[in-house]
Amino acid sequence: MEKYNILFPKIKNTLQVFITNKCNKKCRKCFVANKTRHVDMNLSQYRNTLDQFNGYEKIILIGGEPLLCSNFDDILSENIQRGINTTVYTNGSSNLLSNNKIELLKNDLVDLRVGTLGYSGMEKTIDVNFLEIFGKRITVVHMLRPNNIEQLNDVAHISFNSGCRNLYLSSIVDMEAYKDFWTNSEDELSHREYSHVVRSFLSGFNLDMNIHVALRGIHPLYFFKHLANIPEKWGGENCNICRIISVFNDQSTIQCPLDISLRDTESVSFGKRNCKRHEWCVLQKAILKRGE
Ligand code: SF4
Numbered sequence: 265m266e267k268y269n270i271l272f273p274k275i276k277n278t279l280q281v282f283i284t285n286k287c288n289k290k291c292r293k294c295f296v297a298n299k300t301r302h303v304d305m306n307l308s309q310y311r312n313t314l315d316q317f318n319g320y321e322k323i324i325l326i327g328g329e330p331l332l333c334s335n336f337d338d339i340l341s342e343n344i345q346r347g348i349n350t351t352v353y354t355n356g357s358s359n360l361l362s363n364n365k366i367e368l369l370k371n372d373l374v375d376l377r378v379g380t381l382g383y384s385g386m387e388k389t390i391d392v393n394f395l396e397i398f399g400k401r402i403t404v405v406h407m408l409r410p411n412n413i414e415q416l417n418d419v420a421h422i423s424f425n426s427g428c429r430n431l432y433l434s435s436i437v438d439m440e441a442y443k444d445f446w447t448n449s450e451d452e453l454s455h456r457e458y459s460h461v462v463r464s465f466l467s468g469f470n471l472d473m474n475i476h477v478a479l480r481g482i483h484p485l486y487f488f489k490h491l492a493n494i495p496e497k498w499g500g501e502n503c504n505i506c507r508i509i510s511v512f513n514d515q516s517t518i519q520c521p522l523d524i525s526l527r528d529t530e531s532v533s534f535g536k537r538n539c540k541r542h543e544w545c546v547l548q549k550a551i552l553k554r555g556e
């Protein structure tokens with residue numbers, strides 16, 4: 265079997281902004297949406313947030329569902345005017361789009377990530393209309409958990425047939441249950457189960473897509489042995505510094521996205537704090553593609 269080529273992109277300094285806690289979905293275990301009264305970040309709060317931090321290389325607009333933020337168009341326009349690379353993390357509901365939103369989302373500075381739990385019978389399923397509008401700009405993020413493993417292959421094929429060329433495999437990490445990244449509840453895949461699911465998917469996958477894999481702190485040799493040649497210096501070592509700051513719609517901040525449910529409110533910065541969960545940042549990913 266032809267091996268995959270593998271890349272380990274470095275995490276960029278990223279400002280992740282939760283611009284609303286409204287959502288049109290009700291995913292089990294969602295830490296953010298619909299929990300308290302609905303609050304949208306307004307444009308002047310958003311501008312203050314941008315001016316408050318130095319050194320970010322990209323921004324993720326997230327929620328809740330960011331397209332439901334009443335100020336979404338103004339916020340994304342602000343990023344485009346300032347020349348900021350922006351990823352919009354959405355559940356990809358085509359009924360939330362307007363012509364103006366579509367035009368903004370097709371700007372060259374903008375990438376789209378569409379999170380899904382499957383294609384049927386789940387709280388958040390893929391909307392083919394949305395995928396077809398944006399095609400190659402979209403990375404479909406399949407959030408694995410025990411009851412949607414068998415949908416992964418179909419999600420990959422539906423995404424590919426809708427024009428998407430990037431599929432991201434990740435998993436639900438239920439930090440609320442045990443307050444510990446390494447202890448898993450029955451609603452999530454253990455680290456061992458997750459790596460097994462990813463390995464067996466990759467073994468049989470043959471579409472022309474980039475597969476992004478959230479490493480979850482697992483060494484790539486364990487994941488990808490026999491599937492890809494892992495360089496001795498693969499980039500995980502020496503990448504133990506926090507490079508992500510999250511800002512919420514009430515303007516509170518956290519350093520590690522895994523602290524969303526815990527609301528750890530230590531002071532935040534890019535590239536200064538060591539990882540408190542592992543010898544390298546557990547949010548690192550690998551990107552795999554079959555050799556040419
Ligand atoms: S789509 Fe996202 S924000 Fe909305 S309920 Fe589901 S996980 Fe939460």
Ligand code: SF4
Pocket residue numbers: 504505506507508519520521522538539540541542544545546547
């Ligand atoms: S605490 Fe660790 S996992 Fe979290 S952002 Fe920092 S380096 Fe990454």
